[in-house]
Amino acid sequence: MTNLAGKSVLLVISGGIAAYKSLELIRLLRKARTEVRCILTKGGSEFITPLSVSALSEHPVYTDLFSLKDESEMGHIRLSRDADIIIVTPASANLMAKLANGIADDLASTTLLASNKPIFVAPAMNPEMWAKPSTQRNIEILRSDGVQFIGPAAGEMACSETGLGRMIEPQDIFDALQSYFKLSTPLAGKRALVTSGPTYEPIDPVRFIGNRSSGKQGHAIAAALARAGAEVTLVTGHVSLADPVGVRTLHVETASEMLDACQSALPAHIAVCAAAVADWRVENSADQKIKKQTGASTPSLSFIENPDILAEISKSPNRPDLVIGFAAETQDVVKAAQEKLVRKGCDWILANQVGKTDNPVFGTDHNQVTLVSRSNCDEWPPLSKKEVAARLVEAMISHFNDTGTKHDDKPISRPLSSAS
Ligand code: PMT
Numbered sequence: 164m165t166n167l168a169g170k171s172v173l174l175v176i177s178g179g180i181a182a183y184k185s186l187e188l189i190r191l192l193r194k195a196r197t198e199v200r201c202i203l204t205k206g207g208s209e210f211i212t213p214l215s216v217s218a219l220s221e222h223p224v225y226t227d228l229f230s231l232k233d234e235s236e237m238g239h240i241r242l243s244r245d246a247d248i249i250i251v252t253p254a255s256a257n258l259m260a261k262l263a264n265g266i267a268d269d270l271a272s273t274t275l276l277a278s279n280k281p282i283f284v285a286p287a288m289n290p291e292m293w294a295k296p297s298t299q300r301n302i303e304i305l306r307s308d309g310v311q312f313i314g315p316a317a318g319e320m321a322c323s324e325t326g327l328g329r330m331i332e333p334q335d336i337f338d339a340l341q342s343y344f345k346l347s348t349p350l351a352g353k354r355a356l357v358t359s360g361p362t363y364e365p366i367d368p369v370r371f372i373g374n375r376s377s378g379k380q381g382h383a384i385a386a387a388l389a390r391a392g393a394e395v396t397l398v399t400g401h402v403s404l405a406d407p408v409g410v411r412t413l414h415v416e417t418a419s420e421m422l423d424a425c426q427s428a429l430p431a432h433i434a435v436c437a438a439a440v441a442d443w444r445v446e447n448s449a450d451q452k453i454k455k456q457t458g459a460s461t462p463s464l465s466f467i468e469n470p471d472i473l474a475e476i477s478k479s480p481n482r483p484d485l486v487i488g489f490a491a492e493t494q495d496v497v498k499a500a501q502e503k504l505v506r507k508g509c510d511w512i513l514a515n516q517v518g519k520t521d522n523p524v525f526g527t528d529h530n531q532v533t534l535v536s537r538s539n540c541d542e543w544p545p546l547s548k549k550e551v552a553a554r555l556v557e558a559m560i561s562h563f564n565d566t567g568t569k570h571d572d573k574p575i576s577r578p579l580s581s582a583s
Contacts, residue, residue: 166344166351167337169389169409171198173246173280175271176216178206180321181253181287181330186211188252188333189219195337196409200242201225204271206255227270239270243278250313250340251275253287253330256298262310263301281343285313285336290326313339348392349560354431355393356483357385358438358472360400362418366464367449374439375525378402380489381437383552385410388433391556396428400438418444418469425472429481433559436473436488436509439525444469477508485562487511487555490535493518500535511536513555534558 172192176185185201192199199220203213213224225242243249251258251271258271262282267273275282284305292298293315306312314331331339345351359381363371378399385397386407395410398421406412413424418440425434443466453462473488486509490500493516500514513532517524522545524530531545534555543554 166348166392167192167341168196169198169386169407170247170344171200171245172340173200173202173242173249173274174220175202175204175249175251175258175275176207176211177204177251177253177255177258177271178209179253179255179287179330180210182207182210184330184333185252186215186219188336189216191333191337192340193219193221198408200246202242202271202274204258204269206257225270239274240277243274243280246280248281248283248340248343249275249278250283250285250336252285252333252336254284256286256288256292256295256301259284259286259298259305260301263304263308281309281311283311283313283340283343285330286315286328287330288315288328289320289322290324290328293326293328311343345392348390350388350433350556350563351392353393353433353563354428355385355388355395355433355435356425356428356431356476357381357388357395357397357435358399358421358425358440359385359397360402361439362400362421362441362469363416364418364441364444364469365416365448366445367451367453369452372441372445373401374441375523376400376402376439377526378404379526379528380530380548380551381435382407383548384435384437384555385412387549387552387556388435388559391560393433396431398424398428398438417441418472422470422472422475425476426479429476429479429483431481431483432485434476434483434486435555436476436486438472439491440472441469443467471507473509474507484566485510485559487513490514491517491524497533497535497540500533501540504535504537511558513551 176182189199200222201216201220202225203216217224261272262275267276313336315327316329316331317327318329319325360378361374361376363373365371382404385395389395389409397410397412415421415424446465446467477486488507488509490503490512492499496514496516500512504512512535514535515524515530515532528547530548530551532543532551534541
């Protein structure tokens with residue numbers, strides 16, 4: 164999997180004979196499991212059709228700022244906000260001039276002006292146009308504004324003149340984007356294991372004992388780790404969330420199955436146990452549905468203890484460098500988390516208070532946690548679960564930077580090929 168997996172790219176295709184090369188770029192990005200949304204300018208649509216762009220990107224193509232249909236499907240502000248980066252291929256002299264001078268008179272230029280994301284351009288134009296002082300002035304402005312140039316290359320042009328101005332090949336653009344994301348993916352080379360959701364412990368084939376975990380917190384952590392470049396395995400109990408993009412997801416039901424799946428995902432550098440695992444399972448679960456019989460006594464269940472997955476991971480010979488648990492408590496949250504940290508042998512615990520009627524945590528989009536380590540307690544403000552995930556990943560990145568534990572100077576003990 165490349166470090167483009169799970170990223171989102173907004174591709175602006177402006178007018179020029181090289182527009183057809185954008186189709187190949189879309190294909191390469193989709194193959195790398197990158198989300199691609201496209202804006203096709205009026206000039207661009209003289210060279211390639213919206214239908215081919217839409218078919219390859221698997222999304223509608225946006226063409227017109229003043230189209231009610233385009234704006235209602237995805238407004239131009241959101242188009243620029245949802246992407247990780249924006250890339251213009253080919254970048255015509257005209258579109259570069261607009262971008263350099265803040266002109267917003269169509270969907271592409273307006274979206275670029277409204278953008279708060281890194282912008283890349285792959286220019287394509289006749290060598291004389293490229294060399295013109297006006298174009299060179301615009302290039303200077305764009306460079307000083309932080310726009311990043313990929314190319315152009317020198318060579319023979321479609322107009323049969325030779326010189327600088329050819330659009331760089333799609334594979335080279337793809338490689339440049341990969342390098343960019345490598346720099347912005349500080350956990351590249353790290354393997355991470357995340358548990359999420361509830362476990363279901365069967366009473367009989369139709370009934371089970373479960374809990375209220377929705378998986379939102381665990382899934383958000385898996386997605387945030389993947390965005391930071393880690394190779395993530397998510398082991399999840401039954402939830403109604405989609406599998407996060409770019410994350411290997413293993414679906415399990417019981418605590419025992421969760422333990423097996425986690426062990427199959429080791430060795431790893433990081434483990435985060437956010438699942439709400441049942442502490443006990445039913446010892447006398449039935450193979451057939453327990454029937455209600457008139458006059459018979461109500462069935463009674465006996466329980467045995469489930470394996471503690473977090474504790475097992477912490478004492479595994481393949482122990483990850485950083486083992487993180489959660490503590491879900493209804494009272495004395497931090498004290499209980501400190502005890503669990505020691506008892507379960509992990510490095511950090513995120514303590515969260517559950518069961519509050521005003522903010523139940525289970526199933527909602529928000530959380531309020533205290534990060535407990537052996538030497539410190541850091542109370543975070545109320546945040547969305549996605550923000551908790553992002554902040555936790557930031558803390559992991561700082562931890563690895565501080566300890567200097569790089570993936571290549573502390574090799575994991577078992578070959579990766581035998582791990583899954
Ligand atoms: O899923 P959401 O709706 O988004 O809700 C998020 C959450 C409340 C489930 C999450 O933030 C959380 O607190 N997860 C841990 C829930 C839990 O089981 O806490 P605990 O205090 O009982 O367990 C402590 C730690 O041991 C946890 O990391 C847990 O995953 C782990 N554990 C517990 C029991 C067990 N048999 N095996 C384990 O690995």
